[in-house]
Amino acid sequence: MDKLVLGRRIRFFRKERGLTLEGLGELVNMLPSQLSLIENGKREPKLSVLQALAEAFELELSELVANRPPDERSRLELDVERAQSSELYAGLHLPRLGSTKGLSDDVLRVISGMHRELERREVEASLTPEEARRANTELRLWLRERNNYMPELEEAADRLMSNVEPARGALAHHTVAKLAKHLGFELIYVNDLPDSTRSITDLENGRIYLPPASIPGGHGLRAMALQAMAHRVLGHNRPRDYADFLRQRLEINYFAAACLMPRDRSVAFLAEAKKRRDLAVEDFRDAFGVTHEAAALRMTNLLTSHLDIPLHFLRVNDQGAIMKVYENDGLPLPEDVTGSIEGQFVCRKFSARRAFERTNRTTETYQYTDTPQGTYWCSTQTGHTTRGEFSITIGAPFDEARWFRGREGSGRLTSTCPDDPTCCRIAPKELNERWAMKAWPSARVHAHVFSPLPSGDFPGVDQREVVEFLDRHDRRE
Structure with missing residues (x-):
């Protein structure tokens, strides 16, 4: 549950019903200062408090805790608040805005848009084959030190799996669907996923889109669905750089395996x-x-x-x-x-x-x-x-x-590789002498050597195709 989003939703519904912090506090038996901490995203309320707040607002609990800003103004304020909390913003050494209340929507859009562009440029600058190899090597060595074991992800998988009946054999597809529902998602199979994606999660409407080829069974569907859910369970944000992208990919793969x-x-x-x-x-x-x-x-x-x-x-x-x-x-x-x-x-x-x-x-x-x-x-x-x-x-x-x-x-x-080239990398001496200066092979050039890594919010993903896909399916619904 995103504490910032939840806090904005509580504040939105409180003001929509004309309640002050003191008035709402009397209805749910809480101090105004405690409610203020919740609304500002500095404290996560207990389930009993959420239920009391939902009753005070005459809402279903699911509507109160939906993981989306309640209106456009809240979304803009959240974007700016998150931008000012990022490492990128801290590196600019600029003062923080004390409050966004007095700023117009257009000003907030400008600040949010400029920060997104700075993030895009920083990610683009790091998307080189050399950076990818360096980040991947660091991650592999980090894992080696831990014997490729990540107990925190094991615990996260155990917590999620505790919401369904323990499987005796393989994890069933309908159980994966139950897990998705528990997290507020519906699994939907479509024929038109962009080629650069394996799945797409619509956070606004709580949908995980998967390719229909996964439906007949096997490991693919379950793994892809669990990997998509893992981003939510593990609290991932948009990757800051290629190293962050690789770490997130490792974590969702590990998490899915720990569930399966x-x-x-x-x-x-x-x-x-x-x-x-x-x-x-x-x-x-x-x-x-x-x-x-x-x-x-x-x-x-x-x-x-x-x-x-x-x-x-x-x-x-x-x-x-x-x-x-x-x-x-x-x-x-x-x-x-x-x-x-x-x-x-x-x-x-x-x-x-x-x-x-x-x-x-x-x-x-x-x-x-x-x-x-x-x-x-x-x-x-x-x-x-x-x-x-x-x-x-x-x-x-x-x-x-x-x-x-x-x-x-x-x-x-x-094997005496990799230090001894005579093991298997060079031909026997007699063959080299037999064909010395008598051959001129034409090399096959691998296109990926010259291809830059695709830029965008998520490396390798065509962002335009993604948003067009989401808009197309949103209109169908």
Whole structure:
């Protein structure tokens, strides 16, 4: 609940009914000073107080606590108040407006509009590939220090899930719809979502728009809906910069996974599998009805913190480039000069790449790999999207392999990457000599190398398409 919005709504309804703070205080048995703190967004009222206020205003409680400003004037005042509380405004070293009561609506629109433009320019200035890599590396290292475990998000997911009956198996679609309703949202499926979005949340009317392709079932619909709800549950504001955008994306993905695979049930399942020495991504995946990747990622959240097993997760495309990585077991991986791993090519001898060579890809690939940092055991499964094939790998140091299925009979290779280029990055000497100065390949230039990151309130999103979409559907309703 946004305390500033709630306070403005209470003030609006009080004045609309011709009540002073003293008069309203007598009706709800509260001091005027206490009501003033609530109206100014400095105190969050208890549910009993909200119910008393709703009765005093002769309103339904849902109408009193709706998460939208009560009128245009309130919206403008809130915009200006939030602008003056931002880090960007503080960096300008300008005085704060003591009160906006004496300012006209046009003046407030000018102040609000100028601040939005300053925010847009600041975000645009940070949207470079170098900034994206730097921010992503910092986030990965921050997670490594915490063993990829975020207890505050686990607690937030548990609180939300406590509002519905505990699931015995996979989280059902109708349960996700109940969670959305609890938060004041309706799930709506449409055919015309902008290409740059996965979902759109209409905060004004309490709607979450999702693509119809998600309806038949599976992980997609539930995850996307929960991710959209997570922004509300976690109190996210518009991202300040690319680092903030990446952090929010990480948090909503983590939160959705914690709802789909609740901590207590997941840890119990994994602990039992460890006891049998039969840990397997595929069993965990099937138990909760999620994708192989989601299950592997969730295991990185829980195995170290709860079962003392360090491990690594890799998503690699069919060219061998690392798309996503989480690790706390010391696996040697290539880095660029900024310390970024994403986009670098994993060793050809890792199972993450060798799995693409297999004819039968319906089962996982198991492998031991000797490296300068020690021996690692890995389990890899391949998949594909419209953008191409990929592999999902989860692995652990040799001593931890005893807890996993597939530890026996696995192949074994030696990798000296990334420090030794002769491992797999350069051809054997005789081949280099045979073809020296006799070849001139034409390189495939990847368009994304030259493409700037899209600017706007949300990186990568076409803001014009979003507002046109919302207006189109608002008029239909």
